Amino acid sequence: MKEIIKIENLNKTYDTGAIQVHALRGINLTIHEGEYVAIMGQSGSGKSTLMNILGCMDRQFSGTYELDGISIAQQSENQLSAIRNQKIGFVFQAFQLIPRTSALKNVEIPMIYAGMKADARKAKAAALLEKVGLGQRIHHMPNELSGGQKQRVAIARALANDPAIILADEPTGNLDTKASYEIMEFFTNLNKEGATVVVVTHEEEIAAYTDRIIRFQDGQIISDKKVVKGSC
Template identity: 60%
Template sequence: MITVKDLDKIYENGSIAVQALKNVNLEINKGEFVAITGASGSGKSTFMNIMGCLDRATAGLYILDNETIQDLSDNELAEIRNRKIGFVFQSFNLLPRTSALKNVELPMMYAGIGGKERRERALDALKRVGLEDRVDHKPNELSGGQKQRVAVARALVNNPAIILADEPTGNLDSKSTQEVMGLFKKLNDEGVTIIIVTHEQEIAEETKRIIGFRDGEIILDETMKQGLKENN
């Protein structure tokens, strides 16, 4: 699903160059449930942005679902984002005056899908996340956990190759956190490939594989199996 080879990212600020990623090599297979961890400044957010086609690597190879990414134009990257990647953010990023249903329909509007199909697919996505009885509710009428489930439904609606979730439980209380993580586990059991960026170790340990970054390099790659860690 994802292949990364010799990936570097350098940010230049005048005469100062900061290497955010250094020779990163990684493979993530279809159907995996992965946590990307690391302290602030470790490179995990930079890596997430490149995986999500929101930024470009300075050097190296990135292949997503059999498509080579690094040489694509900005318009082609935007198409890849809409077609192959579902995003879930810490702040939900829902339109405040718009119903749950219309929020979920939004990616399909960009994809040019007709109104009838948009509604059917959005209703199905909301049903998958257990919110079929909240389709007409606006974000201010939903709990934090429900808002994030709407965001997950929106991420699912175009049947993406992967879901990228950036600190998806960061604004949630413990009950809503477990609700959302349970949803991710259910979706992964259904075959959805999920990558979560988190600084919370207890969240990372609920996934099936932990990849740790420090100073722009991968320092940890552990498979989680039945509560046990297996070093790769």
């Protein structure tokens, strides 16, 4: 299977002047196309730092990180922006939707940056909202949607440019239990369709939806195991 993420001897240190904080210590990690992965760990374990690097928002590290065959450390800021837009679909805990902008327009945004023509992007955005069960809500504003509906808009937006990977950072953190499970079912179905999905979560029940759980502690991977369905 094709390697989507390949990390070798990844180290990240924050220098505060008074002390140095070793956020990541010699991480080696490979994620293949079509995998469904959870990254877990307590606050300060390194998982958020790793997500920033995976999302090409931080390239100040030692070691190597290749995303879909591209060496991230060697890219310019403009190249990184293009990679983020074309290769990565982001889903955040706080949804990150633009207020006073319809669901349809929110989903169109990545396609605008990609240069897609207006008619094509509107049609694709509407189809993606239909896919996530919001076909009747395309003209609603974020403040007219429930938390679960907002996250579905965010998922539709993440799929806009057919990314190589979906990175979901605590995607159920602001949702009630029912909406959380619905969102994870969406990710599960997307994975069954072939999407590569990486979810950061601190909830065992959420991680149990995935097929592989990678646990972090003190900047290191302490376990990397396949999920036995029915347990976590």
